[in-house]
Amino acid sequence: MTITFDNVTLSQGDFTLTADLSVEEGHKIALLGPSGGGKSTLLSALAGFKDPDAGRILWNSDDITDIAPAKRPVTLLFQDHNLFPHLTVAQNIGLGIRPNLRLSAPEHQIIEDALGRVGLKGQGPKRPSQLSGGQQQRVAIARALLRDKPILLLDEPFAALGPALKHEMLDLVAEIVDAAKATLIMVTHQPEDALWITDQTVLVADGMAHPPKDTVELLDNPPEVLRAYLGT
Amino acid sequence: MPSLQRAVAPMTNAQNPITLFKLTTGGFALILLLILTLGTVIAVGTATTFERGLTPSDWAAIRFTLIQAITSATLSILIAVPTARALARRKFRGRQIMVSLLGAPFILPAIVAVLGIVSIWGRSGLISDGLKSIGAEPLNIYGFTGVVLAHVFFNLPLATRLILQGWLAIPSEHFRLCAQLGLSTSELNRQLERPMLRSTIPGAFLLIFLLCITSFAVALALGGGPKATTVELAIYQALRFDFDLSKAAILAMIQFYLCTVTALITLRFARPTDFALGLDHPPRRWDGTERHTRIFDATLLTAVAFFLFAPLISVILRGLPPLMSLPHQVWPALLNSLTIAIPAALIATTLATALAALITALPKRTATFVESIGFLALAASPFVIGTGLFILINPYFDPFKLALPITVAVNATMSLPFALRIILPALTRAQQNYGRLGASLGMTGFTLFRLAIWPRIKRSLGFATGLSAALSMGDLGVIALFAPPDFATLPLTMYRLMAAYKMDAAAGTALLLVATSLALFWAFDRGGRLDHHIR
Numbered sequence: 001m002t003i004t005f006d007n008v009t010l011s012q013g014d015f016t017l018t019a020d021l022s023v024e025e026g027h028k029i030a031l032l033g034p035s036g037g038g039k040s041t042l043l044s045a046l047a048g049f050k051d052p053d054a055g056r057i058l059w060n061s062d063d064i065t066d067i068a069p070a071k072r073p074v075t076l077l078f079q080d081h082n083l084f085p086h087l088t089v090a091q092n093i094g095l096g097i098r099p100n101l102r103l104s105a106p107e108h109q110i111i112e113d114a115l116g117r118v119g120l121k122g123q124g125p126k127r128p129s130q131l132s133g134g135q136q137q138r139v140a141i142a143r144a145l146l147r148d149k150p151i152l153l154l155d156e157p158f159a160a161l162g163p164a165l166k167h168e169m170l171d172l173v174a175e176i177v178d179a180a181k182a183t184l185i186m187v188t189h190q191p192e193d194a195l196w197i198t199d200q201t202v203l204v205a206d207g208m209a210h211p212p213k214d215t216v217e218l219l220d221n222p223p224e225v226l227r228a229y230l231g232t
Numbered sequence: 233m234p235s236l237q238r239a240v241a242p243m244t245n246a247q248n249p250i251t252l253f254k255l256t257t258g259g260f261a262l263i264l265l266l267i268l269t270l271g272t273v274i275a276v277g278t279a280t281t282f283e284r285g286l287t288p289s290d291w292a293a294i295r296f297t298l299i300q301a302i303t304s305a306t307l308s309i310l311i312a313v314p315t316a317r318a319l320a321r322r323k324f325r326g327r328q329i330m331v332s333l334l335g336a337p338f339i340l341p342a343i344v345a346v347l348g349i350v351s352i353w354g355r356s357g358l359i360s361d362g363l364k365s366i367g368a369e370p371l372n373i374y375g376f377t378g379v380v381l382a383h384v385f386f387n388l389p390l391a392t393r394l395i396l397q398g399w400l401a402i403p404s405e406h407f408r409l410c411a412q413l414g415l416s417t418s419e420l421n422r423q424l425e426r427p428m429l430r431s432t433i434p435g436a437f438l439l440i441f442l443l444c445i446t447s448f449a450v451a452l453a454l455g456g457g458p459k460a461t462t463v464e465l466a467i468y469q470a471l472r473f474d475f476d477l478s479k480a481a482i483l484a485m486i487q488f489y490l491c492t493v494t495a496l497i498t499l500r501f502a503r504p505t506d507f508a509l510g511l512d513h514p515p516r517r518w519d520g521t522e523r524h525t526r527i528f529d530a531t532l533l534t535a536v537a538f539f540l541f542a543p544l545i546s547v548i549l550r551g552l553p554p555l556m557s558l559p560h561q562v563w564p565a566l567l568n569s570l571t572i573a574i575p576a577a578l579i580a581t582t583l584a585t586a587l588a589a590l591i592t593a594l595p596k597r598t599a600t601f602v603e604s605i606g607f608l609a610l611a612a613s614p615f616v617i618g619t620g621l622f623i624l625i626n627p628y629f630d631p632f633k634l635a636l637p638i639t640v641a642v643n644a645t646m647s648l649p650f651a652l653r654i655i656l657p658a659l660t661r662a663q664q665n666y667g668r669l670g671a672s673l674g675m676t677g678f679t680l681f682r683l684a685i686w687p688r689i690k691r692s693l694g695f696a697t698g699l700s701a702a703l704s705m706g707d708l709g710v711i712a713l714f715a716p717p718d719f720a721t722l723p724l725t726m727y728r729l730m731a732a733y734k735m736d737a738a739a740g741t742a743l744l745l746v747a748t749s750l751a752l753f754w755a756f757d758r759g760g761r762l763d764h765h766i767r
Contacts, residue, residue: 070671070674081666101683
């Protein structure tokens, strides 16, 4: 199981990003680099929200470049707006099973179980606004859990949380990804986040996404562009 | 140049594709709008024979229209700037109420306002009584003075709100910085306020100028005669009294050119106006503490409050007693008005929603173009549309028998630009914030609309419908042209009572009209705010 960016070019205004790399299944991968470097753009392309100007995106040997976002093997957690404020917590999770919300009784039970796994037992009838920021992102994680896609993408959904809470959330994500034997790709601009749960890192800088390297090795011996970013 | 374009977000089509449904419904709305605005103009144009040329009275109408519009817009802006500044930098009891009431004239039926103005400024009004008691001549407000007075009454609040928005958009940090640097009121004015005014005033001026050109009820009630006839009023008189279709057609073409040129210039300067914008939390200010500026602000706000609220209070006081004994023709007129206002509002909102859905799905440049067409309908003159419909229908039906459907169509068209300006930003926001989430979860078509979009835009839909209903309810325009003698809406009944000098009955009818307008607005707006539980 492999995700391949085959000579992909992405442009946004004057900015261009090229990516020619593969990611193997089962890894936890950080996309590290300066803001505006194209990390989120790369995730958007993989999730189907940004059409590449050139190149193909492959899942194993299947070309998924033109597939609708919902049909791709990925779940993307956004920085915000992961939940519909007018729906209950349970309904927000239920969308992961049935996008039209016509849920059966067993499905309601599945939702309740998912809530339990993210530590929100019994919170189903509440509205998102009644939960804290961290709890809201837990709801989004519970929905990702039920969607059961082989790849989980994080576009800095925990950026607004304090360090302790952020690490707690990253641990929860790691636990869920491990249990599902899924692949994790997360955007970060903090090296310590990369070290916290990922084993490989894709450096995104200077208009290029570099092939994945071992996170610890990369940060121990940073190449020139990464040194400039880290300030070491 | 900040302009209308800002409402439309750049978005890739993967998130918000143009579906066949959006294309058909949005396209239908667009074509209907074009038929009613441009199609009627073409009908008028082909019926016009220009051999006759423009008569002196046509020139007089053009001159009067322009002069009264320039005077009204200039006065409105001149008073609005210090008023907005006072509201922006003062905190006082009743400030909130005053700001809210500044929104009221927008949905206040024009004919009601005219009645209020007459009862304060008229020959037997409050001011004239005062003048007479000291032996001076009473005022005469019919003609130029009255038209300008009424237009300032309507547009001063609008201008104040537009400029106040500009003031409140200045970040509070800037005021803090000025306070720290010890800038005086006049220095702060130069650094912060003048640049803001330079970008706000042209748009506000042109918008008011446009509204003064197309306004009809004011000209009908306070203008008239060779010296005070607007083009809009002249069209009405040509059709209604002279039965001179070619004269009406020439005037309609003139009106169309005036409005279109103004609207195109306005479009260049107009800033997006958020009708629902909260103006309630002014940033703390440290300037304007000098004694003379405080006295100036207090005097000005009192005078403006008197100018705006005295006519309204007078209508209420005068209208309450006859409310219990209204003339019998009021009740069928009320029913007619409701039969026009509710469908017109629903049609305007539906068309605006279809148009907005199409606009958000189109590529940016096309979207801007379609949005501009939606805005240009603001420049459509009800009487040009009316004349065009008259010419189109006349060979086949008796237009006077179709007074009701024609009025519904014209009123829906007139409300559409406002509805579009309310709905489009809400829809754009909903799609920006939740479009990707919906797409990633595989929500499409009706499911996407029902679960993700509708709950996010229904407040705006309710507000737009309420506003359109109130506007239609109070409109005295094209109905005056088509109504047979035995048919009337509430504003028309009121006008006929005023023309017969039955002022007390007119005031009672005015109260009923205002109450119904507000009730309609409230009911739709409230409906949109009801909490929405999806089962």
